[in-house]
Amino acid sequence: MHFFIYIGEKMVERQKRQRGKNFTHSEDLILLDLVEERKDILENKKSDAITWKQKAECWENLTVEFVNKTGTVRNAKTLKDKYDALKRKSRVEIAAEKHETYRTGGGPQKKTVCVRYFRKNCFADR
Numbered sequence: 001m002h003f004f005i006y007i008g009e010k011m012v013e014r015q016k017r018q019r020g021k022n023f024t025h026s027e028d029l030i031l032l033d034l035v036e037e038r039k040d041i042l043e044n045k046k047s048d049a050i051t052w053k054q055k056a057e058c059w060e061n062l063t064v065e066f067v068n069k070t071g072t073v074r075n076a077k078t079l080k081d082k083y084d085a086l087k088r089k090s091r092v093e094i095a096a097e098k099h100e101t102y103r104t105g106g107g108p109q110k111k112t113v114c115v116r117y118f119r120k121n122c123f124a125d126r
């Protein structure tokens with residue numbers, strides 16, 4: 001699909017971005033397992049040039065392994081965006097779970113896979 005925008009007095013033709021295929025639950029879990037193996041590099045808080053280069057290479061290697069395991073072609077940016085979205089979602093779910101615990105007085109509560117995974121693997125050392 002094409003559409004036109006005006007930049008100054010020039011009319012420029014742009015293509016609409018193609019939407020990617022949704023991630024399956026098994027692809028989410030594979031991605032989380034692959035990130036877990038490389039957590040020391042990908043979750044490093046440093047932001048110097050060397051660390052950025054290591055992270056970029058790590059995401060590229062992770063992408064190759066992801067494609068080999070799933071057979072679904074995804075690029076490194078898509079995988080990184082999905083991982084960041086899963087992390088954000090888990091933080092929201094953890095906050096809701098804490099809120100629910102205080103509300104119920106410690107009674108039974110609902111847990112999701114995302115929360116359990118991140119609590120066990122990513123937030124365990126905090």
